[in-house]
Amino acid sequence: MRLLDYDGTLLGAAPMGVEKAQQAMRLMLLSRATDERFIKLQRMGRVGIYGPVHGQEASVIGSAMALDPARDWMVPASREHLAMHVQGLPLSSLYATYLGRIDHAAVPEGVRLLPRQQAIGAQLPHATGLAWALKLQRLRGAVMVYFGEGAASEGDFHEAANLAGVIRAPLVMVLINNQYAISTPAHRQSAAPNLAARAVGYGFRGIPVDGNDLFAVHAAAREAVERAVAGEGPTLIECRTYRIGFHNTSDNPREYRPDSEVEDAAERDPIDRLRLWLTSEGAWSPKVEAEAVAQVATEIDAAIADVNAQPRPGAEAIFKHVYAELPYRVEQQRRDTVTRKEDVCP
Amino acid sequence: MRLLDYDGTLLGAAPMGVEKAQQAMRLMLLSRATDERFIKLQRMGRVGIYGPVHGQEASVIGSAMALDPARDWMVPASREHLAMHVQGLPLSSLYATYLGRIDHAAVPEGVRLLPRQQAIGAQLPHATGLAWALKLQRLRGAVMVYFGEGAASEGDFHEAANLAGVIRAPLVMVLINNQYAISTPAHRQSAAPNLAARAVGYGFRGIPVDGNDLFAVHAAAREAVERAVAGEGPTLIECRTYRIGFHNTSDNPREYRPDSEVEDAAERDPIDRLRLWLTSEGAWSPKVEAEAVAQVATEIDAAIADVNAQPRPGAEAIFKHVYAELPYRVEQQRRDTVTRKEDVCP
Amino acid sequence: MKQLSIIEAIRAALVEEMERDPSVMVLGMDVGRLGGVFRVTKGLAARFGEERVADTPLAEASIVGAALGLAIGGMKPVAEIQFLGFTQQAFHQIGPQLARYRFRSRGRYPTQVTIRAPYGGGVRTPEFHADAIESQFVQVPGIKIVAPAFPDDAKGLLLQAIRDPDPVLYLEPQRLYRAIRGPVHNGDPIPFGVSRMVRDGTDLILIAWSAAVHLCLEAAETLARTGASVAVLDLRTLNPLDVEGLVAAVRDCGKAVVVHEAPLTGGFGAEIVATLQQEAYGDLDAPILRVGSRDTPYPPGALEDHFLPTVARVVAAARATLEY
Amino acid sequence: MKQLSIIEAIRAALVEEMERDPSVMVLGMDVGRLGGVFRVTKGLAARFGEERVADTPLAEASIVGAALGLAIGGMKPVAEIQFLGFTQQAFHQIGPQLARYRFRSRGRYPTQVTIRAPYGGGVRTPEFHADAIESQFVQVPGIKIVAPAFPDDAKGLLLQAIRDPDPVLYLEPQRLYRAIRGPVHNGDPIPFGVSRMVRDGTDLILIAWSAAVHLCLEAAETLARTGASVAVLDLRTLNPLDVEGLVAAVRDCGKAVVVHEAPLTGGFGAEIVATLQQEAYGDLDAPILRVGSRDTPYPPGALEDHFLPTVARVVAAARATLEY
């Protein structure tokens, strides 16, 4: 499925107005600028590890914008940073994870969002269960869950999708096929040319979309959310995109893929494509872009400053939230750790 | 896919000659008689637990007969008793498991067969690995693995199938959809009406067949084996059948399904269907059947007598084959156990 | 007071909680119309509907993972895993996910999930169906582990498990399901972390949980006939562990033996010994021996008596300790 | 003698075995062209071909399950699980399947499989990547567990692991991968079940394995400055456990502390204490203390120093024991 051609030509009905598309454009710029900033901070030793979204912005933003944050839930994997912000997570809470302020990073009360997941695929059954809970309680709403084509090889994917089919859960599964799981190319991940087709095996709909086409992603996601809310069950959307960046800041993709492949992919950049369309609509210009970029930088600065103003967690933090109430021995350990005040962390 | 109609009419080319069909008929009768005998032995307290094949004989025998036991491997789940015999396991070794002679139950050297598997679905990745080993060593051969529609919900199914697709393993996956996993009906197991269609999601062929049609099962299995051996990769065959018997000797299906459903299914009995065809070919008669039944009973008697002549394993058996060589502490435990001679078992 | 079997006591707790709190639900394989392979949930689907007593596909990881999602969404799921041995298929959803979700979400998503599973040997089950792997969960911070040995505790501890804000692994002694009946209070949840002295004695204490408690009671009875006064302590919960109760019990006797159904090496007995030799070193008059299953795979049913701890082995360990 | 890092030592063992025996192969995520996320298998695909050094899909259970099938089919697979924490996804294929297949098949199918996995903290990894869950495998009869702390042992024990007829879980100390270099013999496999005294001492013995051995060496050095003579024993393999070596070491010193990176409760330290208090009761002059990580989930990297055992905590436990 494609709605915006490589050159920005609209191939069907636009699923959003110009204003919303401008907003999407700003979010994609914010996403890319976040990547750049955190890679820089990582190189400076201020961030442990960071995985960029570069190249996948249309998949991430286009889908996230299809949710109603007051009604729907989002279950992220680990690379959909800005989607979490779209869903209502303040930018400074988003950044706090990378800057070591774990309590500030927590999802605030009222934001329908689960934390990031580092165990590939493990969030999928949670999303099914959450969607099931909505259904059992007759709550209107859908759950959108993100995962990669690598995650789609895990047993958790299969079990979560199959269960979702059986209970007709209001679930939207967004598979972001960025062609790589670390160094493993998609064709070594599965012999299936079409991962969306897996949905047939679970009794629901699967839609492959051009993941670099914000409109296609958004239209597919919006329809899937509507169907979920209407009680028509789950949908699997495969967003076909490309991870232009490295897997994360410890990775060097030159060890496993040719530059030419990346250059090719860069020509299908999702931001360029939307920019072309917006420009052709008279709704974007170099000047507007310059303003947007400046504003994004200011937002990032402010959010980082906000995080840096938060106290660094101390020893106490490792005992907090392990249990509602600490059992005897763990309480002893807490006291030992805290009273010794060996605050050995930086 | 169907080749033999309910009334025994042949709908296409017969995949086997009359003689082989007679042999299949005898094996199906042996299978059913084995069920009856072991249910009786269980009721007498001589067998712990037994799960009958009743109703699924065409799926089990039709597929097993497609293998070349001198070249191909079989990986059973736990209900394909007679398939194991077709693959070369002596009847007395097959029965020995149920009669508590675990060493006699072992697969003899030279028989290309893995032991039964009680963890649902866990055998599937083993089968993929085994098929991979054949391929890596350039050994001609295929691996056939059995599992139920319940097992097809496990993560192991998904991971094993996907890996098999990627490495183009010479694997034939025989999904025996007998409509129940204990009490859970197939429609509660998956919303997909066609489990064979899952193969698309792994990049290989899936074929749904009438599992009560020996010819259809055999033809599909034979083709799949040929393709596997020829390097054309895996096939998923869904045999649609019905578990006429109980799940196992501790189960009472009346608690979860109506008798009428079972009666309906019994009208599509796989043995009846083959008998009709054989009779129409002049190759079967009540007299031949009576002889076959008598012969089967004799075989069963002989095999059981053979098992009963084997010594019951003692304490030593629990320490045998845990490691190539027992570590210090386990060796101590072995000595303790054996020398105390508390041979507390019956 | 009503005399119930353990199965009946568990069912009674489920019914009470489901009556009391509409967010409590049951999910698992065959738990609905059939009422579970042991009929523990028999009648619940008819009473509370198939939505609240939901059959799931045959996929353990998704049962646990979905239970976590259900809890995040406001339900209080009681998930049945057909046999504890099959929690291995769900292991990555239990330790790293369910048990850590409160921590990971910094308290935003407490996960009030109970996992029930029958376990333990002595009933000639097929492979995996008897595996006593509780100690693998002991090293999972964040999940509580409960292992009742009597109908009354089975009910009271399950009430607590369902109401407890933390995830709980509730282990059911398969062998005792219908084998014993006992009085069951119509009352309150039983708090976790409180062991119970089920037989008094002054010379030695046998420490156990779940079905092994009954083995210890038999052994104590045998030992009594030769004049030894042997106490039996039922831990009831492994996490939280009643360290004070253990220390006090050992202080009184000076001698102890730990008995469990899990294989000896790495079993929870090791933790009890390590804890006691640290916390009650001065009070110990002999090494604490452990009696467990053999360090082998669980054998086929016909051979399980060679594998499992027996009264004779408990008595032998107790005698050696008494004579130390 | 060559000075190698642990990564180089592991790679050298893999190369030697693959040269020696054409049925040895490597499989796992990203092990091929990339050479694994730590580059342990770097260069192997180029040397031995992508069939023998095979990238797999992202699915841990199938990696282990397929390795078992490969072994049944005549290969000798060395499977890499990217981080030990992700063996949880494969748990049901390790304990109940791989470790028991020889037993289940009554010796017909021995399963010569090695699982390699990096583990342990101190390098600020994301969640799950540092989890020290070795004790969960200790209660799995049938699988051997190896945990080297030095390049030489890393090589010799891996040679043995690959040649050993039983399945082996080979734990790689992530923190030490490139942090230390040492002489590596060009020689034979190192037998399992033989611990090594890596520092002599007469007052107290510190018992450890993997990265914690180096913590103990530092602590012993610190203690030496105050006049205490502290020995350090490197277990090297957890199963088989060198019970005789442990007992002999404790007999000499009379006092011991066990140190490990896993959370305290239910860690393998408990088994060592329980074993020693039984086998060397008369020789003990003090309770054996354990120093482990805190009984909490592994925290985010920036907080790990509060969680992990530190030199200070080892020294404190040693002092308390010395002064007992």
Ligand SMILES: Cc1ncc(C[n+]2csc(CCOP(=O)(O)OP(=O)(O)O)c2C)c(N)n1
């Ligand atoms: C269960 C599990 N196995 C392995 C890893 C290590 N790992 C981290 S990211 C990654 C690749 C994920 O690929 P994909 O799902 O396609 O997502 P992407 O990184 O492309 O966004 C792997 C293997 C992990 N975190 N969890």
Ligand SMILES: Cc1ncc(C[n+]2csc(CCOP(=O)(O)OP(=O)(O)O)c2C)c(N)n1
């Ligand atoms: C991993 C696992 N979970 C649960 C069980 C309990 N169990 C035994 S048989 C069975 C149903 C299997 O259904 P299916 O795969 O359709 O095979 P069938 O019994 O119909 O032949 C279940 C749930 C098990 N043995 N293993």
Ligand SMILES: [Mg+2]
């Ligand atoms: Mg990817």
Ligand SMILES: [Mg+2]
């Ligand atoms: Mg079935």
